[in-house]
Amino acid sequence: MILVVASHADGRLQKVTYELVTAARAVAGDDPVAILVLGDKVDSVAAEATKLTDQVLVAAQPGLAQYRPELWAQAVAFVATEGEAKLVLVAGTRSGREYSPRVAVRLDAPLLEDVVALRREGAGFAAKRYSYLARVTESIAAEAPVVVVSVKPGAFEPAAALEAAGEQYEVEVELPKSRVTTSDERVESSTRVSLDDAEIVVAGGRGVGSAEKFDSLILPLAEALSAAVGATRAVVDAGWRPYAEQVGQTGKTVSPKVYLAVGISGATQHLSGMNKSKLVVAINKDADAPIFKVADYGLVGDVGTVVPALLEQLRK
């Protein structure tokens, strides 16, 4: 069995789950692909998942109402063991990458982390992933009765629905009590386009000048391009933008069709979060800024002049 752990939010599967199914189908061979849905009140998610595979395993219980790494790891490892899974596929989101190593330890399995390509090889799996702040693409491999793999969001095309809907099976999981208590959740939503799903990202750095200029230059540009807004660590630290918009080593990793970097010098820490974007456009007044080394198109000039001119052109 190939076990895909569904990522879902607000009663829907997230796009990355469709991408996991693509990865699963490509290596499944004769093994069935099962999607595991964890949570409480997940009927709509489970129903959506039956469009993607024959078998949907649903662990719906109050103890799983809120994501907790220990609980998720225990539930996934239990189902993987019961189903004799050869491969466990987890989304390479922040939470997926948090609990997947616990699953690997529980199953005594190798972990192939944040992969961008996956295939069977011998008695195991081979994959590709980025390392050294996304400056290197590594080929990795592991042989074991079961292998745990987290998949980088955006690396695979989303899977198409099947013609016939699959079956749902209830599973019951014994859960420990979470030892972590949490409170005061602050959800940082930014623009209507989320960074994770965006095809175009407009990101601003310190070179934009100020929070006010970010609002008057970067936000309208993002609006004009139907793009998500991104920011550098320096901009977030300065309080101009929320953490949810941060791109880089300590923020989000994105690989959109277009990444438009405005007033961003291009420290390695930032580049590691965006250097896999398909097309990189940079606007910066310093011709020696490292961002131009990873740019397809670059304009060396003042942000305050270039961005308004660009906006005017785009609105024509």
Added chain:
Amino acid sequence: MKILTLVRQVPDAEGGLRLNEGNVDLTGAPLVMDTMDEYGVEQALRLREAAGAGEVEVIALAVGPAKNEEVLRSALALGADRAVHVKADVALDPVALSKVVAALAKSEGADLVLCGGRQSDWDSEALGGAVAERLGWPQITWTTELVVEGGTEPRTAKGRHDTERGSEAFAVRLPAVVTTQQGLCEPRFPTLPNIVKARKKELRSEALESFGVAPVVRTTGAELQPRQRLRRIVQVDGDPGASVAELAGVLRGEMGQAGGAQ
């Protein structure tokens, strides 16, 4: 209370990388303490300073080649009480390494293990969770605030950490594994007297063989910068008209494709 803080030696982020026979070759490359581990050392020292004298011991741990002693000496110079170096010439993947860290956390009687939220050589986020699972401990990742309450047991770690959609406050009874990130604290610089003092502090060496651990993931090859960029860089002097019009054309074309793909 004992705090075990992991320090890893990694290539300097702003330095270049070289390949040799399909693998990253770090021979002669400038190596530094992983930035996120600097936060771990600093936070351990702050927790020690916040507690009463003699109540907290900070132990720095490195697992790797002989050269790793440099980062342990740095941790000692910053203020760690003592250091443990597990000498390993074989490259371990995070899940394999977690076995060594967990074994030492146990033998040292650690209450709190600190490690980086993401290692800048592996680009991995797996170490904290893997160590916690081996110990049967809870984990808190991507921590931006951390205090420990309760002078004697039971102690509770409290603070804030980042989640998928934002951040939340947490409280967890120790023992626990906590992973660090930028923003948790601002690391101090070592002073000359402390660098001198650090030479006399205990730095114990252990052999990897005694931990019965072997890598489970093989690296079979590596490529540098596979993506070729167009590098069409235009200087905008005075009127940005022409160059901006060209860029707008490129963006419009991409938008058409992006929209069409949906």
